[in-house]
Amino acid sequence: MAIMKEKNKNVEKGNTQDEHKEFEVFESAEVLQEHIIETQGFLDKNKNLVLGAIGAVVAVIAGYFLYGLNIENQNKKAQADLSPAVFYFEKDSLGKALNGDGNLTGGFLQIADEYSGTKAANLANYYAGVSYMRMGEFGKAISHLEKFSSDDELVQGRAYALIGDAYVQQEQFGSAISSYKDAVAYKPNKEFTPAYLMKLAYAYEANGDQANALETYNKVANEYAKSQEANDAKKFAAMMSVK
Numbered sequence: 001m002a003i004m005k006e007k008n009k010n011v012e013k014g015n016t017q018d019e020h021k022e023f024e025v026f027e028s029a030e031v032l033q034e035h036i037i038e039t040q041g042f043l044d045k046n047k048n049l050v051l052g053a054i055g056a057v058v059a060v061i062a063g064y065f066l067y068g069l070n071i072e073n074q075n076k077k078a079q080a081d082l083s084p085a086v087f088y089f090e091k092d093s094l095g096k097a098l099n100g101d102g103n104l105t106g107g108f109l110q111i112a113d114e115y116s117g118t119k120a121a122n123l124a125n126y127y128a129g130v131s132y133m134r135m136g137e138f139g140k141a142i143s144h145l146e147k148f149s150s151d152d153e154l155v156q157g158r159a160y161a162l163i164g165d166a167y168v169q170q171e172q173f174g175s176a177i178s179s180y181k182d183a184v185a186y187k188p189n190k191e192f193t194p195a196y197l198m199k200l201a202y203a204y205e206a207n208g209d210q211a212n213a214l215e216t217y218n219k220v221a222n223e224y225a226k227s228q229e230a231n232d233a234k235k236f237a238a239m240m241s242v243k
Helices: 002-012 017-027 029-045 047-090 094-099 107-114 119-135 138-147 153-169 173-185 193-206 210-223 230-242
Strands: none
Touching: 047 094, 047 107, 047 119, 094 107, 094 119, 107 119, 119 138, 119 153, 138 153, 153 173, 153 193, 173 193, 193 210, 193 230, 210 230
């Protein structure tokens, strides 16, 4: 509305000459020719500047396109390398899953390093983290899981929870609490959030924070009353209240 008022003021003051001249550029052949000559003069005087600016824009666009193309090609190669590694993972052949078989795959570790920046490398870090969890190498598990990132509701929340589990195994309960909080806060849902809250409550207890542990158990019981974890939450909350 403010813009319309401003335009009306210009009309009332008789300031329509500039607008009329603008239309003349496109309606009058003579004015258009003068406009082209003026533009050409500017280009002649500032040729290096204009060409440099155009070249810079072209370079940025070309670079972005080539980067995307390269990542796409790299991702295809990485995906081909990832499939056999996942097969070994599912068969619980964790050594081959991580380090390769010398034939079909280089393993999760090589994929994550060689194809860094691709979706396959990102997923390789997740699988590597879970593999190390199974092997009881919790420091390595944390390192790889922290490199993983996803928008997926299940997998990212699970990754945060696994990091928390690894810290619990190392009795680093403060760090575990932080990771479990990340899991709880990531796209809360009735399927998985109650389980993450139970892990968080346990970590609070293990860290000597009884108040927050009780509050967390009650949250599960009250906000996720229909979940499988609700009954256990009520039981543990009752036991803590007695103490």
